[in-house]
Amino acid sequence: MTQTTVADPNARLPRQIPYIIGNEACERFSFYGMRNILVQFLVSSVILAYVPEAERQGVAKDVFHSFVIGVYFFPLLGGWLSDRYFGKYNTVLWFSLVYCAGHACLALFEGNRTGFYTGLFLIALGSGGIKPLVVSFCGDQFTTANKHLAKIVFDAFYWTINFGSFFASLLMPLFLRNFGPAVAFGIPGILMFIATLVFWLGRKQYVRVPPTRGEDPDSFFNVARTALTTQVAGQGRPGLLVAGTGVVLAAAMLLCWALHAWFGINLPFWPEDFHFVISACLALGALIAFGGIGVSMQLERARGRHPDAAVDGVRAVLRILIVFALTTPFWSLFDQKASTWVIQGKDMIVPHEAWWWPSWLVKEAGQMQALNPLLIMLLIPFNNLVLYPALRRIGWEPTALRRMGFGIAFAGIAWVIAGLIQLKIDSGAQTSLALQTWPYLLLTFGEVLVSATALEFAYSQATQSMKGVIMAFWYLTSTFGSLWVLLTNVAVRNEAVTARIAATGYSENAFLMFFFAVFAFAAALAFAAYARTYPMQDNYRTA
Structure with missing residues (x-):
């Protein structure tokens, strides 16, 4: 039987894709629903009652970014278990049950530090364990005959992630404010249970690529x-x-x-x-x-x-890891929108008197995070239907690596504007929360260029036996992004560092915002330099 090795223009999307997309929408609602209220809950909760009030914001940021590190560290475990032993389907299903247990702990132990932190650990383990696998499992449903449809699905996949995130970011702060943490953390738990159920319902239709079980000698x-x-004569x-x-x-x-x-x-x-x-x-x-x-x-x-192919495959993976490493500064900026920007927003004025402000819905700074997924849902079709075709018409191809490099730079611009807003706050002037719309817009545009692109990039660059693990390494970039934040927080607790910051005339918050902007610009330049020599691969499964 002849294998199909070219694209079939009449190919249709696999029937099982809606189950994966539905699972992802509910899971992302559950994750962002709890994640986006975590800092504001911790700042005012009995969980941090032992911390002096002046230090609670800093400790809440540390807890948040430590949690994020866990979320993006455990993909290594999930990818390894999937590739070597259990396969993607079984690993996703089992880690999803752990995930559900973590949500239950948050809802039940809102006032118990040990129980609450146990819940955060279980969510980090469950969410991280499935994170590299759902995307690559989605890619496994395609072959070379219909791989041209994969880009549409990866974009739809990312659009769906943000569909769930939008409603979670908009509604959960209101539930926390009006009904308390048990309800606010309980609702995401219910959505995670639904996500697990939806994924299980598609079990008979999935293409399941078997794990390597460590039997691949190459x-x-x-x-x-x-x-x-290996030793070589005459060489060390x-x-x-x-x-x-x-x-x-x-x-x-x-x-x-x-x-x-x-x-x-x-x-x-x-x-x-x-x-x-x-x-x-x-x-x-x-x-x-x-x-x-x-x-x-x-x-x-x-x-x-x-075989030469195996050696060349390892060389390709090492090149991919360099690309990944150069994106870690982007994540150090991006993940702070749920910590640093929320804290900044609490010092701003909600413009309820403005006729255009939706006062009936947006009542506090934490809800500004809903702008991120809303803008993503608008920017993804805008980029694909308007921006990228326009760039191609003028002779400039927006390749994956070009998009990612510019995305890092746009994140830097967003933080410059956030720093300027902070300077206005520090001057004592009343500052409208609406001004945060601009940094959110620029950061989100950068995210679409980096993260949405990287989903397809990471899958296509990895060899078949390494898809789960290489996706885990991609998510690990967020771990190191949050590590930069934690290291910075440690640095500013040093008296010599704080004295140097004070000598600049900027507040600590403003200085750090400009510092992270410069960090992103330097990373964007390094990324662009490396991308010029990177050889692209095509590792989709043969039909």
Whole structure:
């Protein structure tokens, strides 16, 4: 039987796609419903009653970004279990049940710190565990015959995510305000149960790509191990030395944390505020960075013991990881819209007197987050139907990497405007909450260019055996984005740093906003430079 290797113009969307899209819409409502009220709940709740009132905003931001780190760290676990043992369908279903349990804990233990934090951990585990798999599971439903429809579905997938996020961001602050945290956290739990049910209903129609079960002798990790351990006569193993250095650094970081946390030993070179989450993320970063460099240095030694295609596939993955690393500054800006921008908005005036302001619905700063998904639902069709065709007509192709690079830059512009708004607030002038519309618009445009594009990019660049794991690495970029935020929060607790900030004449909040803007611009320039040499791949499944 001849395999179809070219696109079929008459191909239709697979029948099972609506189940996946429906599941994602409900799951995203549940996630953003609890995520977008987390900071404002913590600031005024008994959970942080032990913290002095002046410090609660900072501690609430730390809790929030630690939670985000967990959400985007556990995709590594979900991707590994799926690829090696259980397959995408079973892994998504089981982690979804953990997810539901986490929501139940938030609703039941609103006043109990241990119970509430347990719920956050279970949600991070469940949400993170399924995060890399639902997108790649959706991609598995396509072949080379209908892959031209995949872009439509990936955009629809991202549009649906924001459809659920819009209503969650708009309504949950009102439920928290009017009905209390038990109801506000309980409703997202109900939606997560519905999401799990919808996903289960499509079980008989899904295409299920079997897991590798570790039986692929030419997998990414087997090729990488061969490259690191193979000796060549007359040559050393510098790559193995570099990778080993990463292991030693990671172990040393965790040891420094343990000495402080368990034995109360303060090391002069290790900040006391580097808690477990920061230490573990730094250790993971050292493993990935030094391991990747070490494998790249000796990768050619794997040729002959593994097929050229497998070695070239590993080289492609290492290139993808560099692309991912350069997007982490974007996420350090993006995720702060649910923390820093919400806190900023509380110092602004809600313009109820303006005739155009929807006072019947938008009553507080936390609801401004609903602008993000609303704008995404408008910008995705605008970009695909108007902007991209117009750019092509003038001879400029908006490739995936070009879109992502410009997206990082637009995030920087958004934070410049947020910083200018903060300067106005700091001057004592009454500042309308409506002004936050502009940074939200620019940040959201940047998000569409980066994140919506990356869903398709990450899937298409990964080889079949590594799709779950490479998607996990993509989501890990948000972990390191929040790590930058935590490291910055630690830095501003240092008296020398705060004195330097004060010397600039800016408030701490304004200074940090401009700092993150510069961070994004530098990342955009580095991304553009690397993108010029990146070789694109096409790794869709053959029909």
